[in-house]
Amino acid sequence: MSGAVKFKNNVKISERHGGGEWLAERVLLTALLPLGLWVASTGFTLAGAAYDAVLDWFANPLNAGLLAVTAVLLFGYLSLAWKVILEDYVPQAGARKALTGLLNLVFFVLAAASLFFIVRLALGSAPLPAGFGA
Amino acid sequence: MTQPNPTPGVASGDRTGRFVVQPNGHKTPLSPHMGIWRWHVTMAASILFRATLIAASVGLVFIVAWLGALAFGPEAYETALALAGSPLGLFVGFGLTAVLFSFILNGARHTINDTGNGLTIKSATALSNIAVWAPVPLAILFWVVLFAVGRVSL
Structure with a gap:
């Protein structure tokens, strides 16, 4: 522990980074609530829709943009949420760090894949694997 | 530390x-x-929010797969649509909507409580009851309407 322990209203305040993470969790969750409602309405619109209808939906930049924002915020939030869960239930520091890192990697890959697919669909690119050797 | x-x-x-x-x-x-420890619904809501986030992490793999199928073209999308329309696919779809409504309602409860509001015993219990129970009827309503308007069929 570095530095003097500080108190605010007799409650110990975070010494390093805990406060920032708490605030990030709150901001992300607050932003995700209206986006969640939008996802529900989107799910209703696109459930069982034909391929062309879905591509038309993606051709609207507002739809594609909101979906991309939702993906990034949601995977970021889940990364923080899993960190909290692992901190509560995995007491071994090594295993906890390994699991946190692994899940961060998984969420990063999922977010990157989502953005890649969303951008291609929004631009109306030819179906994959066009541009990747086919 | x-x-x-x-x-x-x-x-x-x-x-x-x-x-x-x-x-x-x-x-x-x-x-x-x-x-x-005495069981109380606020505890259930707190645990269920974590369970919701864990379930959402798994469920998002299906959503990313749906995006991937779209990006891989009409044939891949038809395959994905057929899987989603199968009994198991519909079950997963129902779970995804239940998780989404749970995320919205329980997330709203969490956000309200984080601002220091809704923390009297009565209001905390009411918010928790909504967050715990309401996602299921909402998800059922979602799918009943989808079937009723013919957007989805068995």
Whole structure:
């Protein structure tokens, strides 16, 4: 522990980074609530829709943009949420760090894949694997 | 990162013998042991929010797969649509909507409580009851309407 322990209203305040993470969790969750409602309405619109209808939906930049924002915020939030869960239930520091890192990697890959697919669909690119050797 | 251990303290009103002096000088009772903790819906809501986020992490793999199928063209999308329309696919779809409504309602409860509001026993219980129970009827309504308007069929 570095530095003097500080108190605010007799409650110990975070010494390093805990406060920032708490605030990030709150901001992300607050932003995700209206986006969640939008996802529900989107799910209703696109459930069982034909391929062309879905591509038309993606051709609207507002739809594609909101979906991309939702993906990034949601995977970021889940990364923080899993960190909290692992901190509560995995007491071994090594295993906890390994699991946190692994899940961060998984969420990063999922977010990157989502953005890649969303951008291609929004631009109306030819179906994959066009541009990747086919 | 070693925390000083709470030391046993004597505080007036300590009828349990379990009061401890926290590192900041506060005298607080030790948290009750799991075995004597009374079940309450606020606890269920808190646990279910974590369960929702874990389920959402799994469910998002299906959503990313749906995006991938779209990006791989009409044939891949038809395959994905057929899988989603199968009984197991519809079951997963129902789960995804239940998780989404749980995320919205329980997330709203969490956000309200985080701002320091809705923390009286009555309001905390009411918010938790909504967050715990409402996602299921909402998800059922979602799918009943989808079937009723013919957007989805078996």
